[in-house]
Amino acid sequence: MTLRQAQDRLIVGLTGGIGCGKSTVAHLFAEHGAGIIDTDAISHQLTQASGAAIPSIRAAFGNHYIGDNGALDRAKMRALVFSDAEARQRLEQLLHPRILEQTKVQLQQMRASPYVIVVVPLLLQSSEYRKLVERVLVVDCDEHIQIERVMMRSQMTEEEVLAIIASQTPRAERLQLADDVIRNEDGLDELAAQVAALHLKYGQNNN
Template sequence: MSDFVVGLTGGIGSGKSTVADLFVEQGATLVDTDAIAHELTGVGGAAMPALVAEFGAAVAAVDGAMDRAAMRQLVFADPSARVRLEGILHPLIRQLSAERCRAAGSPYVILAVPLLVESGTYRERCDRIVVVDCPESLQIERVMARNGMLVDEVKAIMAVQATRQQRLAVANDVVVNDADQAKLHVQVAVLHRKYLMLSAEKVKASC
């Protein structure tokens, strides 16, 4: 059981997943709220009955998973639909992520939350917050290359996220992801040793 939680966040295209994977390689447990959301809305997902009851059968694909395209259209056409969608998903994500953090067998947990800065409840659950940072121009470049999106589409996503400055303002630690993998590995290894030490200190203090 681990009670030392490191919140990991960063803007779109910053490389959060890459950094999270590097922490896992070091021995950390990863609890990813995006992955939990996909699980809840996948085939047989725990959120699907409530989503179908709220929005109708049209939001479910043939296999029973959420039809993401249909839900996107719905949310785009009706702003209140997003609030209702989040009202169903967010409590379930919070509950599952908390259970998995508690069940982790590693000295510390990486709790990956894309919108951690925007969501106060997650910040309160973290002993440390690590932000994956890079220049905004590099974020745009990466997302365009990865998702085939236009520059304006990427900027529109970034506009509804916390700003780079807002993320850095709440960070206890920063991983700079603007160069090569070797530089990333070094930064993560240094933080891993730091979190092991802090986790041990917290355990000691609670005894």
């Protein structure tokens, strides 16, 4: 029996490119009572000061990538991994098993939730997460909107944002593999309406 079957309720994998609005959509689902597991939040916990992954990152990459506060220097690491595929793979090998383990722990803790949304930016690139979820929900928007949002939010250059987009599953492939799609281009009210409709659908599927 898989963990998904043991949960006896719907587990939805939420993904999308950077800047598409995954966190906003997850927050709207939470307002409807859904259980939310955010793998980016787990990653931040693992790489904060005294986080469980810090000793391994220090050993693999050196003190240069650890800030004065003892946490991962995310800006330096981001610059490295999006210019060096081997470094990105090494970091993923350190973090991804720990993130998956914590995801499974949190799933066990959410038995009372009507359904669970697992937010995984790299969902479609991970066979482990694909096995974990029953449906794939993609949050989508045009690439130029992604770029504008991320540049404004994170003070990145257009080149840095494009490098991240290039490292993610292509938009066309995301849409092809999606069971459900939310378009995030027309404001919060429209976004909330799409979430509300899927909330009803996911609740009905929770038999």
